[in-house]
Amino acid sequence: MATKPTSTATTPSSILHQKLLLKPQKQTEIEQQEKPIEELLSFPILLSDQINQAVKEAESFTFECSEVGKQVDRLCQMLRSAVRLATTGAAFYDRPLRRIAAEVSKNLEKSRTLVKKCRRGSIIRRVVTIVSTADFRKLLTLLESSVADMKWVLSIYEGAGGIVLTLPPIASNDPIISWVWSFIASLHMGTQLHDKIEAANELASLAKDNDRNKQIIVDEGGVFPLLKLLKDNSSTEGQVAASSALNYLANDLNRVRVIIEESGVPIIVQILGNSPMKVQVMVANLVARMAEHCNIAQEDFARDNVIRPLVTLLSIDLFVDDDHKSKFGKPSIHSIVQINKEMEKKSLYKPGVGSSLSMHSEGSSKNHRKERENEKPELKLRLKISCSEALWMLARGSVSNSRRITETKGLICLAKLVEIEEGELQSNCLMTIMEITSAAESNPDLRRSTFKTNSPAAKAVVDQLLRIIKDFSMNPRLQIAAIRAIGSLARTFPARETRIIGPLVETLSHRNHDVAIEASISLGKFACPDNFLCVEHSKTIIEFGGVPPIMRLLRGNERGILYGLILICYLAIHAGKSEALERAGVLNAFEGVDRGLVAQNPELKELIPQAIYHLSVFHQSHSGMLVQRQF
Incomplete structure (x- = not known):
């Protein structure tokens, strides 16, 4: 019987060959x-x-x-x-x-x-x-x-990782892509460290130009080799070059997420804790950028305990003199020293790591400490500025991170720097305090544990906030931050703490309208019904002469009118018997309120009738038709 010839077109190898040729045409x-x-x-x-x-x-x-x-x-x-x-x-x-x-x-x-x-x-x-x-x-x-x-x-x-700057035909319409490929290939496959450093610097230069270049670098896989170079502690220059490029890339949510996905957070925290000061400055900036643009980065950095080294670096050369012991309390001195001790222990002991590595870490840590002692003051200042900004961005909108900062005794350090520093460092520390107080306002547990009246750290913070509020020559931006922070702590102050109300009332007459409005917002938190001591605080505001400047706010812009009306309503509801309200013509002011403004703000729609009612009870001769007016 004749054997049927086998067709080459139907053999398994031929079928596989055909699939291999046809499949890529249909694949994405x-x-x-x-x-x-x-x-x-x-x-x-x-x-x-x-x-x-x-x-x-x-x-x-x-x-x-x-x-x-x-x-x-x-x-x-x-x-x-x-x-x-x-x-x-x-x-x-x-x-x-x-x-x-x-x-x-x-x-x-x-x-x-x-x-x-x-x-x-x-x-x-x-x-x-x-x-x-x-x-x-x-x-x-x-x-x-x-x-x-x-x-x-x-x-x-x-080319053993050397940079190739010739232009292939595929990149003739977009030469950037070929340069990015060449630089990243040098980082990936280079055998010479100077080639890698040059490639990282070139990528940083491209990323600095525009966001399109940044996206190309990320899309073409540039993040991983940059993190690898950052992790290599054999070259400070290489770490600085890598962190510089990563800083330029980390100005967008999606690009920050790529850095996180490439396990960038633990690498960054490790480098921050134990590196030369030049590198720490760049890495602290990177923490700030990533935390600023991505809340996932905020959480991941906190989990990897980045806050402790940041506070430690922020407290470099920060000593409390004997003259300030009574002001800040003895625990403040101990806390700053303790931070450094705890940080050293953490950097030397890592679970699961052998003793030889611990000895190496100990040696490098001592070397870096000696280097830090000999660094120029300008570089130390830059490091503190970078660390303070990183803490600000980590605390922004985060109750958990704000709590971590207070648990590392960072609050006393921030207060001290607000007192003795100026410029960007003072501003960053104040902004961090503002974020922590904002978190405390929304979280009763944090508020009660951190801002107790007998807490030295809380007292130090409040003292510095009041000092800034009272100084009318201060930058309005700083005054607004201080006023906002005090307002966030409104529920923590007892009725007898009248030293807080006085400076805020004075600020209602500030020449800068935005500062005056912010003061009215903060005073509103003292006088609002949510504050248990609203009646006492309302009376104190009136006693310190708060009514006339509030009435002047009602003649300003729409924002000033809004918050001025809210505050005056609280005062009328809680202290309507006061003659100061009658003398200021508050009832007549209500009569002239713009109906459109009231309609746009439901809170005013409820407050104004209540305020009119309480005023009319004590001042019948001036009630008239106003009581009947519908808001």
């Missing part, structure tokens, strides 16, 4: 990126074999087909070289090769289609399929570009 770009590089390169290599076979079978345009075959052979050799490089190198950067291989595959498919048209066929096929010399000229141009692209990509792989 994401699927292509996920494929192993060897598998991705096998497709154009198989295409090259098919084209060579079609060239041999060509019966028309034989010269042109042979020229195509020569270019395809060159490409095939380069592709095989790329496969060898990709499979032998441990740290292989494949982004440019993937992009170029995809373009090479497209051009090879076009070559296969055109060359196949030159094979013998029926008369009808030859008539329908029209091939011209111009088609081959276009194809050869594309193949020459592919050859140049492959030559370029091989040069960045075979």
